[in-house]
Amino acid sequence: MKILLFTNSLAGGGAERTAATLANFWARRGWDVTLVTLQSRADDFHVLDVQVRRICLELAGNSSNLLHAVLQNARRVRALRAVLARLRPAVALSLMSTPNVLLALAARGLPHLVTVGSERDYPPHAPLGVIWTRLRRTMYGRLGAMVALTRECARWIEHNSSARRVAVIPNATVWPLPDHPPRISPDALPLAGRNVLLAVGRLDAVKGYTLLVRAFSQLAREHADWSLVILGEGPERASLEAMVRQCGLSERVLMPGIAGNVGAWYARADLYVMTSHSEGFPNTLAEALTHGLAAVSFDCDTGPRDIIRHEVDGLLLPPGDPVALAAALGRLMADAPLRQAFGARARDARRRFSIEQVAARWEALFDELAASPARANALGKASMADR
Numbered sequence: 001m002k003i004l005l006f007t008n009s010l011a012g013g014g015a016e017r018t019a020a021t022l023a024n025f026w027a028r029r030g031w032d033v034t035l036v037t038l039q040s041r042a043d044d045f046h047v048l049d050v051q052v053r054r055i056c057l058e059l060a061g062n063s064s065n066l067l068h069a070v071l072q073n074a075r076r077v078r079a080l081r082a083v084l085a086r087l088r089p090a091v092a093l094s095l096m097s098t099p100n101v102l103l104a105l106a107a108r109g110l111p112h113l114v115t116v117g118s119e120r121d122y123p124p125h126a127p128l129g130v131i132w133t134r135l136r137r138t139m140y141g142r143l144g145a146m147v148a149l150t151r152e153c154a155r156w157i158e159h160n161s162s163a164r165r166v167a168v169i170p171n172a173t174v175w176p177l178p179d180h181p182p183r184i185s186p187d188a189l190p191l192a193g194r195n196v197l198l199a200v201g202r203l204d205a206v207k208g209y210t211l212l213v214r215a216f217s218q219l220a221r222e223h224a225d226w227s228l229v230i231l232g233e234g235p236e237r238a239s240l241e242a243m244v245r246q247c248g249l250s251e252r253v254l255m256p257g258i259a260g261n262v263g264a265w266y267a268r269a270d271l272y273v274m275t276s277h278s279e280g281f282p283n284t285l286a287e288a289l290t291h292g293l294a295a296v297s298f299d300c301d302t303g304p305r306d307i308i309r310h311e312v313d314g315l316l317l318p319p320g321d322p323v324a325l326a327a328a329l330g331r332l333m334a335d336a337p338l339r340q341a342f343g344a345r346a347r348d349a350r351r352r353f354s355i356e357q358v359a360a361r362w363e364a365l366f367d368e369l370a371a372s373p374a375r376a377n378a379l380g381k382a383s384m385a386d387r
Contacts, residue, residue: 203234208275294342
């Protein structure tokens with residue numbers, strides 16, 4: 001199979017991780033794989049297999065005005081179309097809303113090309129501008145299929161775009177995780193003999209870390225042998241650090257930055273927590289489960305309810321509820337046998353979200369569209385049989 005994947009960049013993020021994971025898996029299977037990004041390699045975080053062909057269009061960046069935006073996106077479409085025409089892949093897969101629209105425009109009229117777009121977030125929580133929203137509504141119908149991470153997202157695409165075919169395929173979780181720079185050793189932090197409550201994600205307001213720090217401050221005295229570690233970087237760092245100081249928790253709440261060896265942190269942790277106000281399909285939550293960690297998460301839209309099995313391998317809480325958060329964390333921090341029981345069952349995520357199972361679902365969709373592209377383009381809105 002000759003396949004091209006197209007996304008914005010390979011910087012740290014869920015869509016970028018998915019692009020790299022799929023590209024690497026298919027390349028190791030012997031496929032001819034090309035990954036195209038709008039951005040250069042300068043901001044790369046995820047590592048590609050040496051067999052993956054990498055093309056950087058060098059056309060990222062915001063536009064200064066409407067005219068510049070039109071010209072910039074016309075250049076992007078022309079550059080992507082030139083790559084498609086030169087490489088002639090059997091399948092072109094885009095990840096994220098704007099790359100989906102650009103692919104639909106660039107692939108128009110190219111024969112024998114199966115095109116598949118994919119939403120990596122829940123669109124209501126990641127609104128686009130007026131023009132991109134209209135383009136998404138119109139252009140999704142020109143792709144052979146759209147893929148959503150969850151059923152909620154699939155229903156949104158069906159009701160808010162012209163997409164003819166909508167499939168639900170979750171993200172894959174690789175276990176063990178690749179280890180790459182930047183590396184932060186858990187042994188480098190003052191954690192010896194302490195239990196670790198771990199959170200991983202961008203230091204952004206949507207991740208709800210102020211609620212997490214507040215909940216931990218309520219539990220800190222009773223659970224004096226616990227520390228909270230938040231891995232990530234982002235615009236909320238200064239305000240979170242100030243909050244930690246105000247709570248007198250500078251020795252107990254640690255934010256060491258971005259770690260490329262996050263697998264070592266899952267292995268070191270005793271409990272995982274996610275306090276996001278919204279998600280698409282949180283990779284870190286699934287990764288924590290694969291490492292045998294019990295997890296506590298707000299049941300936000302979307303993703304956590306598709307990953308955590310409540311009272312089986314973790315706890316799902318009413319979104320944004322600080323009382324429920326503190327109670328759930330306190331319950332599991334105080335009960336090692338319950339954490340261990342949840343963690344033992346959590347490892348089933350290695351099977352549920354394995355790259356082999358997830359890739360097989362992508363491949364079944366590609367095969368179906370390739371077998372009858374005319375029929376796929378003529379169909380009205382439909383969903384995968386497994387939805």
